[in-house]
Amino acid sequence: MFSSEALRASGFDGFVTWAEFNPRTVADLGGVYIVLRSADTAPSFEAVSCGGHFKGRNPAVGLDQLRAKWVSGTETVYIGKATNLRTRLRQYRAFGSGRAVGHWGGRYIWQLTEPLQLHVCWKATEEPPETVESALLRSFTTQHGSLPFANLRN
Numbered sequence: 001m002f003s004s005e006a007l008r009a010s011g012f013d014g015f016v017t018w019a020e021f022n023p024r025t026v027a028d029l030g031g032v033y034i035v036l037r038s039a040d041t042a043p044s045f046e047a048v049s050c051g052g053h054f055k056g057r058n059p060a061v062g063l064d065q066l067r068a069k070w071v072s073g074t075e076t077v078y079i080g081k082a083t084n085l086r087t088r089l090r091q092y093r094a095f096g097s098g099r100a101v102g103h104w105g106g107r108y109i110w111q112l113t114e115p116l117q118l119h120v121c122w123k124a125t126e127e128p129p130e131t132v133e134s135a136l137l138r139s140f141t142t143q144h145g146s147l148p149f150a151n152l153r154n
Contacts, residue, residue: 002076002140004036004119012121019116023090026122030129031085032136033092033122035078035109035150043070044113051110052100059095059107066111071149076140077118078106078150081133085122092120108150 004015012034014026037043045066051059071077082088088103095103096110109115125132140148147153 002074004075007034007121012123014121015119017117017119018093018096021093021120023086026086026089027124028084028086029124030083031122031124032129032132033080033082033085033089033120034076036075036119037077039073039075046111046113049110050096050098050115051107052095052098054100054102054104060111066108069149071144071146074144076148078109078148079133079136080106081129083129085124106150
C-alpha cells in the first residue's frame with residue numbers, strides 16, 4: 001500500500017524529487033500527499049536541519065531521536081493533507097529551503113541527508129483531506145506498527 005508502485009496504482013500523481021518539484025504541476029484542490037525515500041538503503045541524518053526557523057524555533061532534533069523514529073521497510077516517510085495541494089506543497093518545499101514558513105509538521109525529512117532527492121506524490125480527494133489522511137495513517141500504523149518517520153501525531 002505504501003510503495004511508490006502501490007501509490008501510483010491507487011491514483012497518486014507526481015513522484016518527482018523535491019529538487020524537480022514545480023508547484024504549477026499540482027492541482028489547486030484538496031487532497032493528500034506522501035513523501036517517499038528508497039527503502040533499499042539505511043538512512044543517514046544531519047545534525048542541522050535545512051528547514052526554516054518558523055517563529056524563531058529551530059526545527060532540528062537530536063540524531064538519536066531521528067534514529068529512534070525511523071521506520072524500516074517502507075518508502076513512505078511522511079503523509080500529509082492539504083485543503084489546497086499546490087499551496088501546501090509549495091510551503092513544504094519552501095520550509096525545506098530554509099524559509100520561515102508554517103510547515104512544522106513533517107520537518108524531520110529536512111534532517112535526512114540529501115532531502116531534495118526525496119520524492120513527493122499527491123492525490124486530489126473528493127472526501128475531506130483530513131479523513132483520507134487519517135485513514136492512510138491508520139493503515140500505515142497497522143502495517144508498520146508506528147506512524148511514518150516524519151509524522152509526529154495523528
